[in-house]
Amino acid sequence: MTLDQKSTSSISSTINLDKLDQMLGLRAWGLILYGALPASLSLLGVVEVKVAQINKVVPMLAVSILPLIVTFLLVRARQKEWYFTTDYLNLRSTITTLLIVITATLIAGASGIIREKYHFSPLDLRNQNQLAAYAESFLFGMASLVISSSIFATILTKGADLPGLPASGFITSIAKMRQQLIAIQNSSIWQRYDYNQDTTVFDELKQTRDSIIKDLEAALSQPGNKLAKRGLQPLRSQLDVFARSITEIKEGQIKDTIEFRWRVRFADPTTMADGAGENLQHERDAIKDEIAILKTLKNLRLGG
Amino acid sequence: MSDLFYAVIALKTNEVPAVVQQLDALKLDGVAAWLDQNHATFYGNRNEDWKPFNGQTISQLVNQTKGYQTQTNLIDQLKNDISNVGIVRPIRVYFIDVFALFVDKYIKFAGTVDFSVAESGQCCLLIPSALPFHMQDLLIGVYCKVWREVCNTYRQGNLHRIAMRVDDLQNFRNYLLKLFGSDDSPSIVAEQELSNRFPFQTKQPPSFARN
Numbered sequence: 001m002t003l004d005q006k007s008t009s010s011i012s013s014t015i016n017l018d019k020l021d022q023m024l025g026l027r028a029w030g031l032i033l034y035g036a037l038p039a040s041l042s043l044l045g046v047v048e049v050k051v052a053q054i055n056k057v058v059p060m061l062a063v064s065i066l067p068l069i070v071t072f073l074l075v076r077a078r079q080k081e082w083y084f085t086t087d088y089l090n091l092r093s094t095i096t097t098l099l100i101v102i103t104a105t106l107i108a109g110a111s112g113i114i115r116e117k118y119h120f121s122p123l124d125l126r127n128q129n130q131l132a133a134y135a136e137s138f139l140f141g142m143a144s145l146v147i148s149s150s151i152f153a154t155i156l157t158k159g160a161d162l163p164g165l166p167a168s169g170f171i172t173s174i175a176k177m178r179q180q181l182i183a184i185q186n187s188s189i190w191q192r193y194d195y196n197q198d199t200t201v202f203d204e205l206k207q208t209r210d211s212i213i214k215d216l217e218a219a220l221s222q223p224g225n226k227l228a229k230r231g232l233q234p235l236r237s238q239l240d241v242f243a244r245s246i247t248e249i250k251e252g253q254i255k256d257t258i259e260f261r262w263r264v265r266f267a268d269p270t271t272m273a274d275g276a277g278e279n280l281q282h283e284r285d286a287i288k289d290e291i292a293i294l295k296t297l298k299n300l301r302l303g304g
Numbered sequence: 305m306s307d308l309f310y311a312v313i314a315l316k317t318n319e320v321p322a323v324v325q326q327l328d329a330l331k332l333d334g335v336a337a338w339l340d341q342n343h344a345t346f347y348g349n350r351n352e353d354w355k356p357f358n359g360q361t362i363s364q365l366v367n368q369t370k371g372y373q374t375q376t377n378l379i380d381q382l383k384n385d386i387s388n389v390g391i392v393r394p395i396r397v398y399f400i401d402v403f404a405l406f407v408d409k410y411i412k413f414a415g416t417v418d419f420s421v422a423e424s425g426q427c428c429l430l431i432p433s434a435l436p437f438h439m440q441d442l443l444i445g446v447y448c449k450v451w452r453e454v455c456n457t458y459r460q461g462n463l464h465r466i467a468m469r470v471d472d473l474q475n476f477r478n479y480l481l482k483l484f485g486s487d488d489s490p491s492i493v494a495e496q497e498l499s500n501r502f503p504f505q506t507k508q509p510p511s512f513a514r515n
Contacts, residue, residue: 251373253307254394260377279380282349 018231025092027227028082030164031075035100038147042111042140049139060135067145072097074152082166084174084232086303100148104141105134112137166228173219174232178302180212184242185298193262195255202250209243241293265294307373308485309394312362313410314354314401317347323406335439339403346401346432351376354401356430357470362399365473371481372397379413386412397426397480399473402443405450414450422453426463428476433468440468 021027042048076093080086112118118133125131161167189201216236220229245265252258264283284291315323320343327336346355352374355361366372378392386409398421404410421427429447431440444466448455458464463483465476 252375253373254309254375254378256381256391257375257377260381279350279377283377286350286352 017227021227021231022083022085022088023091023095025079025096027225027231028079028096028165030162031078031096032099032103033164034151034162035071035075035096035145035148036103036107036141038144038151039104039107039141040111041144041147042108043114049136049143060139063139064142067142067149068097068101070149071100071145071152074149075100078152080303081171081175082228084178084235084300084302086301089303100145101138101141104144104148105138106141108140108144109133109137166225167222170219170222170225170228173215173222177212177215177219177235180208180215181297181300182302184208184212185300185302189262189266190298191268193259193266195259202246206243206246209239209246212239238293238297241290242297245290245294265291306485307371308396308480309373309375310362310366310397310399311374311376311379311392311395312351312354312399312401313379313404313413314351314356314362314399315343315347315403315407316349316351316353317343318349319407320347323403326406332439332442335435335442338435338439342432342434351379356399356401356432357473360470365470366399366477371485372477382409382413384409384412386416389413389416392417395425396484398428400427400429400447400451402429402431402447405443405446411450418451418453421451422457422462422464426465426476426480427451427454427458428465428467428473430467430473 025031072093075096076089079093079096080089083089109118112133113120121127121130123130184205187201187205188198189205193201213236216232216239219232222229249258249261249265252261260280260283264280264287267280269277269280269284320339324336324340327333327339345359347353348355352361352363357365363374367374375392375395378395381391382388405414417425429444429451431443435443447466454464458466463480465472467473467476
């Protein structure tokens with residue numbers, strides 16, 4: 001394997017792992033355990049769920065839907081904080097919620113076996129007793145979500161550093177970064193630039209970028225959180241390109257050159273005059289990678 | 305010292321066929337054929353894409369150290385009738401491709417700024433050394449017609465140059481820097497960045513001399 005092949009395969013594995021993390025919520029795997037934990041109370045046998053008739057599916061779903069929705073919303077709120085962007089937020093929240101429900105159901109079923117309320121038998125969906133056992137386990141799992149929701153709404157919002165979840169220092173850093181990057185995304189630089197009026201805009205953007213880099217370094221210096229830190233690596237180079245663009249524009253020094261360089265990098269090409277369009281397009285082609293990165297930075301979904 | 309502002313006046317790929325036609329019309333058949341065969345090596349879509357020597361652009365050749373700052377976009381922003389010629393006022397140094405002398409816009413431009421550039425600017429005409437001598441002479445003749453005053457003052461000793469090899473260009477570049485600026489000093493923006501980042505003043509080093 002050549003060096004190029006190695007680096008290519010390494011990049012593709014990074015992309016895959018990062019994407020899997022975003023889709024499945026891998027960095028916060030502990031959430032499933034904390035969510036399913038209250039289902040273990042079924043071992044005590046203090047509270048029991050008794051299904052009299054298995055054919056009452058609608059009432060069963062009606063009872064389940066509220067804890068399910070609340071849990072989903074709370075999981076979503078946590079997941080939003082733990083990831084820098086909101087890409088795949090709904091997907092990973094749904095997957096995590098479903099895994100919590102399945103795990104809670106399995107724990108409730110296993111407790112029933114331990115307490116000899118249920119016993120193992122081959123899967124037979126026509127067997128009413130077996131179906132009732134599944135339904136009872138499922139309903140107990142759902143009921144346990146009420147306690148899980150309380151845990152999510154209290155303990156997990158207090159910034160406690162729990163195993164299997166991103167550290168509170170890391171979350172604080174990415175929250176600051178997100179806020180500042182939203183400020184960059186909302187800057188007027190993406191829509192218009194006037195040499196005489198916007199005299200400080202480049203300096204302000206540069207300062208904001210420098211501040212993000214400081215928070216990024218603080219986030220990356222947190223112990224552990226390898227997966228979460230991997231996801232932030234591309235941001236560093238994107239912000240470097242952004243800073244280089246700003247410096248390049250400022251270095252133009254002359255009004256016409258500064259405005260030209262701004263138009264090449266930031267202006268919407270569809271709104272340019274026909275005469276200027278061709279030259280600008282050639283300039284844009286010459287630095288198309290830089291422009292693509294600027295566009296990516298602008299379009300990062302930060303939930304702002 | 306602030307950067308020396310330079311601009312590149314060169315042919316673009318889409319202008320080559322028209323120039324080849326013009327060269328044919330002027331009975332410069334050999335030059336036309338040479339340009340037609342070799343243009344892909346030298347030209348691109350922008351002035352800045354021109355690679356006069358060793359497959360390197362002017363930017364690559366000139367910006368090996370600090371001291372120069374491209375303002376070629378101002379040439380691109382010139383209107384065809386050169387009515388907005390005032391925008392090129394900050395440009396100090398022109399690097400001119402000999403084949404750009406056959407483009408109408410640049411002929412008009414030369415006619416407008418020739419006198420002021422001859423007196424207060426610096427022109428560097430670049431001719432590929434691969435061209436046979438008689439063709440080089442023909443093209444220099446065209447240059448002296450289009451940039452008449454620049455050519456005259458060049459002969460009288462003003463600081464203009466005709467470069468045929470990369471060393472000529474480097475010599476011109478470095479000579480201008482020695483005359484007007486310092487190649488090791490940071491640009492104005494870089495200086496601002498440094499003073500923002502390190503706002504403190506350098507203290508006098510401690511003296512170990514005994515009284």
